Amino acid sequence: MTQSTNTLPHWDMTVVYPGLDSPEFEQGVNTITQDIGLLGDLFDTHGIAKREPGPLDEETVRTFETVTSRYNEVLDEAHVLIAYLYCLVSTDSRDDAAQARMSALENQSMRLSQLGTRFTAWLGALDIDSLIERSEIAREHGYALRRAKVEAEHLMSPDEEALAAELNLSGGTAWSKLHGNLTSQLSVPIDLNGEERDLPMSMIRNLALDPDRDTRRRAYEAEIAGWERVALPLAAALNSIKGEVNTLSQRRGWDTPLDEAVFENAIDRQTLEVMMEAARESFPDFRRYLRAKARALGLPALAWYDLLAPISKNARTWEFEEGASFIERQFSTYSTKMSEYAARAFRERWVDAEPRSGKRDGAYCIMLRGEESRIFANFKPAFTGVSTLAHELGHGYHNLNKARRTPIQRSTPMTLAETASIFCETIIQNAALKEASEAEQLALLETSLEGSCQVVVDITSRFLFETSVFEARRERELSVDELKGFMLDAQRETYGDGLDQEVLHPYMWAVKGHYYSAGRSYYNYPYMFGLLFGLGLYARYTQEPEGFKAGYDDLLSSTGLADAATLASRFGIDITTPEFWRSSLDVI
Numbered sequence: 001m002t003q004s005t006n007t008l009p010h011w012d013m014t015v016v017y018p019g020l021d022s023p024e025f026e027q028g029v030n031t032i033t034q035d036i037g038l039l040g041d042l043f044d045t046h047g048i049a050k051r052e053p054g055p056l057d058e059e060t061v062r063t064f065e066t067v068t069s070r071y072n073e074v075l076d077e078a079h080v081l082i083a084y085l086y087c088l089v090s091t092d093s094r095d096d097a098a099q100a101r102m103s104a105l106e107n108q109s110m111r112l113s114q115l116g117t118r119f120t121a122w123l124g125a126l127d128i129d130s131l132i133e134r135s136e137i138a139r140e141h142g143y144a145l146r147r148a149k150v151e152a153e154h155l156m157s158p159d160e161e162a163l164a165a166e167l168n169l170s171g172g173t174a175w176s177k178l179h180g181n182l183t184s185q186l187s188v189p190i191d192l193n194g195e196e197r198d199l200p201m202s203m204i205r206n207l208a209l210d211p212d213r214d215t216r217r218r219a220y221e222a223e224i225a226g227w228e229r230v231a232l233p234l235a236a237a238l239n240s241i242k243g244e245v246n247t248l249s250q251r252r253g254w255d256t257p258l259d260e261a262v263f264e265n266a267i268d269r270q271t272l273e274v275m276m277e278a279a280r281e282s283f284p285d286f287r288r289y290l291r292a293k294a295r296a297l298g299l300p301a302l303a304w305y306d307l308l309a310p311i312s313k314n315a316r317t318w319e320f321e322e323g324a325s326f327i328e329r330q331f332s333t334y335s336t337k338m339s340e341y342a343a344r345a346f347r348e349r350w351v352d353a354e355p356r357s358g359k360r361d362g363a364y365c366i367m368l369r370g371e372e373s374r375i376f377a378n379f380k381p382a383f384t385g386v387s388t389l390a391h392e393l394g395h396g397y398h399n400l401n402k403a404r405r406t407p408i409q410r411s412t413p414m415t416l417a418e419t420a421s422i423f424c425e426t427i428i429q430n431a432a433l434k435e436a437s438e439a440e441q442l443a444l445l446e447t448s449l450e451g452s453c454q455v456v457v458d459i460t461s462r463f464l465f466e467t468s469v470f471e472a473r474r475e476r477e478l479s480v481d482e483l484k485g486f487m488l489d490a491q492r493e494t495y496g497d498g499l500d501q502e503v504l505h506p507y508m509w510a511v512k513g514h515y516y517s518a519g520r521s522y523y524n525y526p527y528m529f530g531l532l533f534g535l536g537l538y539a540r541y542t543q544e545p546e547g548f549k550a551g552y553d554d555l556l557s558s559t560g561l562a563d564a565a566t567l568a569s570r571f572g573i574d575i576t577t578p579e580f581w582r583s584s585l586d587v588i
Helices: 023-046 058-091 096-123 128-134 136-140 142-152 158-170 172-184 201-209 213-251 257-264 269-296 320-331 336-347 383-402 419-435 438-473 480-498 525-543 545-557 564-569 578-587
Strands: 187-192 195-200 364-369 372-376
Touching: 023 058, 023 096, 058 096, 058 128, 058 136, 058 172, 058 364, 058 372, 096 142, 096 158, 128 136, 128 142, 136 142, 158 172, 158 213, 172 201, 172 213, 187 201, 187 213, 195 201, 201 213, 213 257, 213 438, 213 480, 257 269, 257 438, 269 438, 269 480, 269 525, 269 578, 320 336, 320 383, 320 419, 336 383, 364 383, 372 383, 383 419, 383 438, 383 545, 419 438, 419 525, 419 545, 438 480, 438 525, 525 545, 525 564, 525 578
Parallel strands: none
Antiparallel strands: 187 195, 364 372
16 A cells, blocks of 8 residues: 655644744743642642541632632643643654653643642542532532542542652653653664665554555564564563552552543443443454455455455545545534534644654544644545544544533543544444445445454453453563563454464554553553444434434533433433443444
């Protein structure tokens, strides 16, 4: 697959600040530094810290309203700077000036995090129900306050929490940064058409979609060799992060890191278990699909490097501009608001689509300021590239609907963060199927099944791998070979006879940046939740379009205002039983 990248867009960050050396950026840094300091003074003045429970008097209510309002304002200010710098370093990890600025800002962000922990501890001593009765601001933040009450029960002592936040900068955050910088700058030698070339790892991985099997095989072998070169420092990073999480999770009174992750994702263990049970029940069907794909490709079994292969060597090429126009047009079939949002994102250059050296792999959407987001992608000139754009624009549409909320209200668990992205992706997939020829329909259906297989089967393998690592890491550090072994065991358990058991991916733990976060463990099963919940919502939309539209945008704006089960019940969905998850898997 040949990809021309010279026309792919880069996003425009100059509308936020003209540059890192501009007076505007310097003023922004000075302002947030000063405002975080003043917020700390405000906390000190009002005694915002862990304390003994006491009666809720009028002075405490006024203090809550003053502190909450100012805290939200400072969170908004800080977010713009953090998002701006993150966009710079994720597209060019070799930008030393941006890296230095990000490091300096992380110190300020750490101070803000410490204040947030103090706020949570203080709320833990209040009568939240009484506070909600007596304060409009408390009523608007009721869900977050009740969660803070639970979270306060899982805090260490104030000094320990403050120290943990400071040490994280040279611990989990530093190890995560190492993974991002190392993998984004990793170039891999490969022979393509008789020419030896050094390509960024992101471009090597894009060759997994090439119609030529020999090209895919050589790309896979080059990729594995590339990960082997950097496996030792990445294993050190993973060991350190998982060790840190194990220690802090235990000290904060969680039974396991998974229990903490379930709480952070606004579900319960029962919901997780019934979803995973339904997923396991579907594995025979996904393996049947993988064997059918192997037959379509004329193979006895799929190797790992065949997973994303197109089933037709004449698969349609989708250029970026063509895909962007298609997305705008199809979003308009749902609503003018959604279509205009996508058009604005493309017109105002919110999208960075070109794969290049120094740019991280993958895709994401980040809220920037107000109604603006930024869409990060490594565009592939295939329908998967268009589908990924629609997915990330769905996140942006979600952000658009949350824009009127405060930062505390906007905090959305990962389980619900995929709601709009899956919905938008489904709109595009169904539209493409309607317009395609019979041969193209088969290819598109296969692409859809391929994506679902990744989100159900591969995500389960990642979940199993992470569980194994957390359990083993309680005892000692794990070697590269042990990490590879856990990864292969998880892939064999999930893919089964759907893949050639001798050609799997032992370094997938090095590929996925999701493992390298001390603040967000099990960054995997929420994707499955998002896919199946999103499909369930889309089914409701097809049954009653106008009624669905009346409540959907409000649902998106409310994902930080209630737990997943409560929000799902608005559309008659019960996520605590396996029947719902089975019905969504039946759609696939």
